[in-house]
Amino acid sequence: MQIRKAVFPVAGLGTRFLPATKASAKEILPVVDKPLVQYAVKEAIAAGAEEMVFITSHTKNSIMDHFDRDYELESVLEADGKQELLTAVKDVLPDGINCVYIRQAEQKGLGHAIRCALPAVGDQDFTVILADDLIANGFQPVTAQMHRVYQGYGTSVVAVQRVPESETHKYGIVQAREIEPGVSEIEKIVEKPDPSEAPSNLAVVGRYILSPRIFRLLDKTGFGAGGEIQLTDAIHTLMSEQTVLAYEFEGVRYDCGSKLGYLQANVEMGLHHPEIGDEFRNYLKDFASNLD
Numbered sequence: 514m515q516i517r518k519a520v521f522p523v524a525g526l527g528t529r530f531l532p533a534t535k536a537s538a539k540e541i542l543p544v545v546d547k548p549l550v551q552y553a554v555k556e557a558i559a560a561g562a563e564e565m566v567f568i569t570s571h572t573k574n575s576i577m578d579h580f581d582r583d584y585e586l587e588s589v590l591e592a593d594g595k596q597e598l599l600t601a602v603k604d605v606l607p608d609g610i611n612c613v614y615i616r617q618a619e620q621k622g623l624g625h626a627i628r629c630a631l632p633a634v635g636d637q638d639f640t641v642i643l644a645d646d647l648i649a650n651g652f653q654p655v656t657a658q659m660h661r662v663y664q665g666y667g668t669s670v671v672a673v674q675r676v677p678e679s680e681t682h683k684y685g686i687v688q689a690r691e692i693e694p695g696v697s698e699i700e701k702i703v704e705k706p707d708p709s710e711a712p713s714n715l716a717v718v719g720r721y722i723l724s725p726r727i728f729r730l731l732d733k734t735g736f737g738a739g740g741e742i743q744l745t746d747a748i749h750t751l752m753s754e755q756t757v758l759a760y761e762f763e764g765v766r767y768d769c770g771s772k773l774g775y776l777q778a779n780v781e782m783g784l785h786h787p788e789i790g791d792e793f794r795n796y797l798k799d800f801a802s803n804l805d
């Protein structure tokens with residue numbers, strides 16, 4: 514049971530990053546030297562996906578451009594003997610990987626964005642990756658970890674992580690019963706509950722493996738928290754029909770939809786970057802020693 518299709522909802526307004534996201538996608542913001550969406554696509558490919566389905570909007574053309582071949586640039590790099598850069602540019606989309614773009618005409622929420630993927634996904638289980646949740650590898654990329662769980666149980670899986678209790682209002686929160694270390698069956702899921710009403714501090718983060726049944730359930734899902742069609746609400750209905758698992762992944766997550774998380778990702782991934790990591794570490798040490 515290999516999942517071949519990965520969906521990337523990249524049509525959000527990205528209001529927390531305005532004005533940077535006025536004319537360009539949040540998911541094209543770079544962490545060190547690669548756009549967020551490229552990390553996400555690489556993660557999907559590492560898990561065996563072959564078709565990348567982007568849910569885009571009118572300000573997101575840069576995403577399509579990024580995944581197109583640029584023969585002019587490639588020939589300039591080749592002529593200049595810049596082999597490493599040429600490889601980096603070609604590696605953006607390896608051979609055999611197909612991209613599909615679907616417009617979300619109105620930003621009615623994540624659930625609505627996922628519903629837009631139906632014509633490309635059809636009747637098969639699929640992966641969803643929110644590129645603004647950047648997850649640095651644990652023992653393997655997080656989507657591959659989730660595929661392993663999916664292969665064991667053959668059912669929908671959502672990635673979860675413990676968050677401070679004061680932050681439950683920012684996430685979908687689950688109540689779950691553990692069935693093996695790190696894997697639980699979800700009993701309840703609530704979108705952005707107040708800390709006083711949250712069933713736990715186990716928060717859903719931006720990785721899902723979903724049954725295509727979710728499309729029909731999204732059709733019947735009305736506007737929920739924040740006036741948006743919420744994926745969480747459709748998952749809540751899915752749970753009454755099928756088992757939905759929560760998987761506590763291994764890896765470090767950066768909430769790159771927020772300014773602080775984005776800066777943290779740049780600093781920590783910059784420290785591990787093969788080209789500038791050492792120099793950056795020395796700079797940070799000097800800089801930190803002069804901070805108050």
Ligand code: UTP
Nearest residue numbers: 522523524525526527528529620621622623626
């Ligand atoms: P967010 O909740 O981060 O919303 O969406 P946003 O609009 O991107 O950013 P802010 O909150 O205004 O700063 C979570 C994910 O769902 C996608 C976003 O692109 C992001 O990957 N999304 C959200 C859509 O594709 N369409 C929508 O209508 C809403």
